[in-house]
Amino acid sequence: MSSTTGASAPNLSLNASTLELPEIQATILRPRPAPYFGTHVLLRVDDAQAGRDFLRRLTPHVDSAADWWMADNPWISVAITYAGLEALGLPKDSLQSFPEAFRVGMAARAKELRDEGVNHPKNWEIDFAKGQAHIGLSAFSDSENERRRILAMARQQLEGFSGVSVLLIQDFGAQPGDLNPLGYKDGIDQPPIEGSGVEPLPGQGRPIKAGEFILGYPGEAGVPLSMPQPEVLGRNGTYLGFRKYQTRVGAFNRFLRDNGSTEEERELLAAKLVGRWRSGAPLTLAPEVDNPALGADPRRNNDFNYANDPHGRQVPFGCHIRRMNPRDTELTRLTDVNIHRVIRRGTTYGPPYDPNDLSEVADTTPRGAIFLLISAKAMATLEFLQQEWINAGDFIGAGDERDPIIGLQEEGATFTIPKQPVRRRIHSIETFNVLRGGEYFFMPSLSALRWIGNLSETSSIEQREG
Numbered sequence: 001m002s003s004t005t006g007a008s009a010p011n012l013s014l015n016a017s018t019l020e021l022p023e024i025q026a027t028i029l030r031p032r033p034a035p036y037f038g039t040h041v042l043l044r045v046d047d048a049q050a051g052r053d054f055l056r057r058l059t060p061h062v063d064s065a066a067d068w069w070m071a072d073n074p075w076i077s078v079a080i081t082y083a084g085l086e087a088l089g090l091p092k093d094s095l096q097s098f099p100e101a102f103r104v105g106m107a108a109r110a111k112e113l114r115d116e117g118v119n120h121p122k123n124w125e126i127d128f129a130k131g132q133a134h135i136g137l138s139a140f141s142d143s144e145n146e147r148r149r150i151l152a153m154a155r156q157q158l159e160g161f162s163g164v165s166v167l168l169i170q171d172f173g174a175q176p177g178d179l180n181p182l183g184y185k186d187g188i189d190q191p192p193i194e195g196s197g198v199e200p201l202p203g204q205g206r207p208i209k210a211g212e213f214i215l216g217y218p219g220e221a222g223v224p225l226s227m228p229q230p231e232v233l234g235r236n237g238t239y240l241g242f243r244k245y246q247t248r249v250g251a252f253n254r255f256l257r258d259n260g261s262t263e264e265e266r267e268l269l270a271a272k273l274v275g276r277w278r279s280g281a282p283l284t285l286a287p288e289v290d291n292p293a294l295g296a297d298p299r300r301n302n303d304f305n306y307a308n309d310p311h312g313r314q315v316p317f318g319c320h321i322r323r324m325n326p327r328d329t330e331l332t333r334l335t336d337v338n339i340h341r342v343i344r345r346g347t348t349y350g351p352p353y354d355p356n357d358l359s360e361v362a363d364t365t366p367r368g369a370i371f372l373l374i375s376a377k378a379m380a381t382l383e384f385l386q387q388e389w390i391n392a393g394d395f396i397g398a399g400d401e402r403d404p405i406i407g408l409q410e411e412g413a414t415f416t417i418p419k420q421p422v423r424r425r426i427h428s429i430e431t432f433n434v435l436r437g438g439e440y441f442f443m444p445s446l447s448a449l450r451w452i453g454n455l456s457e458t459s460s461i462e463q464r465e466g
C-alpha cells in the first residue's frame with residue numbers, strides 16, 4: 001500500500017483495485033472537484049440510427065474510472081433512460097431484462113417514492129412522464145473554461161444528427177466556499193467501496209461490497225444482483241436516480257429567524273437540522289460551538305458514530321444525516337444500514353445562498369441542487385429511503401416527523417430537538433426543498449456504450465419484432 005495526494009481526492013491511501021476500472025464510468029467513483037463547474041444536458045432521440053451514431057461518436061470521449069483518485073481533468077458521463085434504450089432500438093430481450101421500476105420511470109413511481117403534493121410529477125417543471133428524456137450527459141470540471149471546452153467538444157459530436165435534439169441544458173457549480181444552496185458544506189460522506197483501489201477515510205466505515213454500487217460484482221448478500229442482458233450490456237454498469245430540487249431559501253431563513261433569537265441560536269438550529277454545522281463539522285464532535293478547522297479536515301470531519309449520543313441530545317434522531325446514514329444508532333425497525341447507501345453526486349445550481357434574504361421571491365428563484373444518486377439498485381434504494389427514512393420517523397424514534405431538509409412537510413409538521421430537562425419541539429417546519437423533476441437512468445459501462453452504438457438496424461428491429 002502506498003500513499004497519494006491526487007488533486008481531487010486528497011489524503012487517500014491506495015490499495016490494489018479489484019474492479020474493472022477502465023470499464024466503469026468515472027462519475028461513479030470520482031468525487032466532484034473542488035471547486036466544481038459543470039452542466040447536465042438531456043437529449044431526445046427521434047431516430048434510432050442517429051442516436052446510435054451519436055453514441056458511437058461520443059463514447060471515446062466518455063471518461064472511465066481508471067486511476068480515478070488521481071484525476072483532476074474535466075470528464076463527461078452518459079446515462080440512458082428506459083425510453084432512451086427503446087428509442088435507441090435495443091433488442092426486446094434486453095429491454096425486458098431491466099427492472100420494472102426503471103422501465104416505467106420515476107414519474108410513474110410517484111406513489112412508491114412518496115412524491116406527493118408539491119412534489120408530485122404533475123407539478124414538475126420537467127415533464128419526465130412524457131418519456132422524452134432519453135440520454136443524460138453530465139460534464140464535471142474544475143474550472144469554467146474547462147467546462148466550456150468539454151461541452152463544446154460534446155456539442156461537436158452532436159453536429160449533423162437531426163434525429164437527436166437537446167431538451168434541457170442545466171449549468172451547475174460550486175457556490176463560494178463550496179457550499180450548497182442552504183449554505184452548508186456538503187459532499188463529505190460517501191460510502192467506501194470494496195476493491196475501488198482506495199482505503200476508506202477515518203469514520204467512513206468498512207468497505208461495502210462493490211456489487212451494491214456496480215453491476216456484475218458480489219453485493220452485501222454475497223452474490224451479484226441480477227443485471228440487464230446480455231452481460232456486455234449489464235456488467236460494470238449501474239443505475240442512478242436524477243432528482244432536481246428547488247430550494248426555498250426565503251422559507252428556510254424565515255424558519256431560522258422565527259426560531260432563533262441570536263445569530264448563534266440560528267446557526268445551532270441550522271446544525272441541528274442537518275447534524276453538521278454549516279462548516280461541515282459534525283455535531284457529535286463539536287456539540288456546542290462550530291469548529292471550521294474540523295469541518296475542513298477530511299481525515300477528521302467524518303470520524304464519528306453516535307455511540308455517545310443514544311438519546312439524540314447532540315444530534316437529533318430526526319436530523320438529515322442521522323436519518324440518511326444512522327451509522328450505529330439503535331433502530332426501532334431493524335435493517336442493515338449498509339444496504340441502503342447511495343453514492344451522491346450533488347450539483348448546486350443558481351445564485352449563492354444569502355443568509356439575509358427572507359423574501360418570498362427567494363423561494364422561487366431558480367436555485368437548488370440536482371442529485372445523481374448512484375447504486376446498482378438505485379430504484380429500490382431511493383424508494384426505501386423516501387418511504388422509510390425521509391418521509392417517516394418511526395424507524396429512529398422520531399414518530400411521524402420527516403426529514404427537515406428533504407422531507408415533504410404537511411400542515412402543522414414539527415421537528416424535535418431532544419434536550420434536558422425538556423425536549424424542544426419546533427412547529428411550522430416547511431418543505432424547504434421542492435422536487436422539480438426526476439428520472440431513473442442506467443449508466444452503462446464503456447463496452448456497453450460501444451455495444452449499443454454498434455447495434456445494427458436489422459438486429460435490433462428483428463429482435464424487437466421477433
Ligand code: HEM
Nearest residue numbers: 182184185186187188189245274321324325369371406433
Ligand atoms: C437540496 C437537497 C439537499 C441538501 C441541502 C442536503 C444537505 C446535506 C448536507 C449538508 C449533508 C452533510 C454533509 C455530507 O456528508 O455531505 C448531507 C449528507 C447526506 N445527504 Fe443530503 N442534502 C440534500 C439532498 C439529499 C438527497 C436527495 C439525498 C438522498 C436521497 C441525500 C442523502 C444524504 C446522505 C446519504 C448524506 C450522508 C450522511 C452520512 O453519511 O452521514 N441528501 N446532505
